[in-house]
Amino acid sequence: LKHHIQYIKNVKQPFFTYVQTLSNHEPFDLPVPPHFPGDDLSNKFRSTAYYTDASLAEYFKEAQKYVWYTKTLFIMVADHGHRLPRNNADPFEPEKYHIPLLFFGDVIKPAYRGKRINKLGNQTDIAATLLAQLNIPNKDFKWSKNLLNPYSKEFAFYDWDNGFGYMLRDQVVSYDNSGKRVIYIADRTKDQALTDKTLLFGKAFMQQVFTDYMKL
Structure with a gap:
């Protein structure tokens, strides 16, 4: 994440960039002592999640020092769910695929900040959802739907x-x-x-x- 901040310094605005973190992934290795002690996989998973969360906090604290921060929409999403920490091992259980999707930043109108959208969707829906907010056509993304459109099928x-x-x-x-x-x-x-x-x-x-x- 620190490298990403340095990278953006040399990127011409407007920009689109992304970061993929791997700490909260097998084999759950950490560069710091675990927050949840123990060798069981559930606690290793929790510790890497805690570390990832803390690292993101530091990232945004640093990002706020730059002028592009107030003009940037941040999107956070998981690439997949996991059986841990509850150890839901069965691949057919929908809870295993439940992931977060978060849009935030100063560019979001105050009336919509902190609002929770309880709507079913997939990662493929991010494209249409984002482009719709920017008034950019999204018809090329046939597998994507606008999650903020109240008439989109769930x-x-x-x-x-x-x-x-x-x-x-x-x-x-x-x-x-x-x-x-x-x-x-x-x-x-x-x-x-x-x-x-x-x-x-x-x-x-x-x-x-x-x-x-x-x-x-």
């Missing part, structure tokens, strides 16, 4: 080695392609017709993604 898709999950506001269905069966259902409505529909949505989504990929 859904999320996740997958693993040989299966996928599809999430709606009232239901989540995970499908195991090896066994050709549904292996997880979270349904607030107890509606079998909705389950069948959700499963079809998930299959269609995955098939279309692969179709587009094979055309590249």
